[in-house]
Amino acid sequence: MEYTNGSALSGLKVLDMGRVLAGPACTALLADLGADVIKLETPGVGDDSRINLPKQNGQSTYFVNFNRSKKGITLNLKKGKxxxxxxxxxxxxxxxNFRPGVMKKLGFDYETLREINPGLIYAAVSGFGQTGPYSQRAGFDPVAQALSGMMSITGYPDRPPVRCGSSVADVMAGMNATIGILAALQHRHATGRGQFIDASLVEAAIVGMASVNQVYLTTGVVPQRQGNGYTACAPGGCYHAIGGEVALLAMGEVAxxxxxxxxxxxxLLQRPEFANNDERVKNKPELDRLIDEATSTIPIDDLVERLLAAKMPVSPIYNIAQVAADPHLADDRHVFTEVDHPTIGKVKITNQPFKMSETNPHVRGPSPSLGQHNNAVYRALGYSDKEIEDFAANGTI
Incomplete structure (x- = not known):
């Protein structure tokens, strides 16, 4: 299959008021898909993530990753209403992705803005959603992982709960907002009307755990931490081998x-406590011990090769350096890409997670410096060079 870089969202104009991760992740995807994204930041300060580690040549590559392909302007929302x-x-x-209510205090809530632009699609990403008793709480990824129950099932039974090592709730919430925006665009195409999209980190995390939630919803049994195992079937998890560890799953009797x-x-096939999936799940600790005892005597490459030959799901457990060097991921699937930043130089970043045959998403440029496109954007709105100079002088932009 050939994947041709293109612009599926060409002509779409997006105003990005997001900060740090969830909002910017959403708009970075829209930008890579060809939308014209304008990132709005506070004059002299900018997005909080501009100071985040890691840094290259003194600049945050965290910021570069989530703000590639965008234009950048500054605007004081109180002075520049x-x-x-x-x-x-x-x-x-x-x-x-402000806390719910902030935009209303500024006079920029959806009800107000849709009077000005009835076709506006307004996506708000927050920790807990726009309604309900938790809506005003400060929300960020670890809190979402805690309240959603994700932490309660992550880790080992004899150890405390563990946060998933990456900000998965943030990323999933940003992608959910993107899905909502694309659906709203289709609705607007049919009706001419925009709409409000309410996405939250907590709900993104809860939906990400749908298969685990179902255990409780069906049986009333509260799922517990079980290391690298599964609630639905056994055996499955991570096992030692000579030279490393593997993740494997044997779902069903044939496997x-x-x-x-x-x-x-x-x-082991003759042991009654492993006779079917229900019994294997019930006796999983002993089953895992016996499997690990056996795999620990086999070189990792040999074990992986045997399982792959049998068409079974298996992988060595990679660290990030191994992921970045894997030829399937890095070369064939292009899961990483490079952006040429004017002050940092070449920066390797994570690519988008899907391919399109005709309008493949791709990075169109680096992240903007603070207020880099003020003149071009405000001039296009009809402001004169003198007015723009005055805005800059009085702190409006």
Missing amino acids: DIFLRLIKEVDVLVE WEKLCNIIGRPE
Whole structure:
């Protein structure tokens, strides 16, 4: 399959008021898909993530990653209300991840803005959603992982709860907002009307755990931490081998028989406590011990090769350096890409997670410096060079 870089969202104008991760991740995806994204930041300060580690040549590559392909402007929302409202008339989508109520206090809530632009699609990403008793709480990824129950099932039974090592709730919430925006665009195409999209980190995390939630919803049994195992089937998890560790899964009776033969333990097939999936899940600790005992005697490359030959799901457990060097991921699937930043130089960043045959998403440029596109954007709104100079002088932009 050939994947041709293109612009599926060409002509779409997006105002990005997001900060740090969830909002910017959403708009970075829209920008890579070809939307014209304008990132709005506070004059002299900018997005909080501009100071985040890691850094290259003194600049945050965290910021570069989530703000590539965008233009950048600055605007004091209190001083520049008229400018903001003129900008709203020109855009199709607004994305923000302030605490619920902040935009209303500024006079820029959805009900107000849709009077100015009835076709506006307004996406708000927050920790807990726009409604309900928790809506005013400060929300960020670890809190979302805690309240969603994600931490409660992550880690080992004899150890405290563990946060997933990356900000998965932030990223999933940003992608959920993107899905909502694309659906709203289709609705607007049919009706001419925009709409409000309410996405939250907590709900993103909860939906990400749907298969685990179902255990409780069906049986009333509260899922517990079980290391690298599964609630639905066994065996499955992470096991030692000579030279490393592997993650494998033997789902169903055919796969269970294959695994026993591959690891040299066919006698396990005759044990009544492993006779079917229900019994294997019930007796998982002993099952895992016996499998690990067997795999620990096999070189990791040999074990992986045998399991792959049997068409079984298996992988060595990679660190990030191994992921970045893997030829399938790095070369064939292009999971990482490079952006040429004017002050930092070449920066390697993580790419988008899907391919499109005709309009493949791709990085269109570096992240903007603070206020880099003020002149071009405000001039396009009809302001004169003298007016723009005055805005800069009085701290409006």
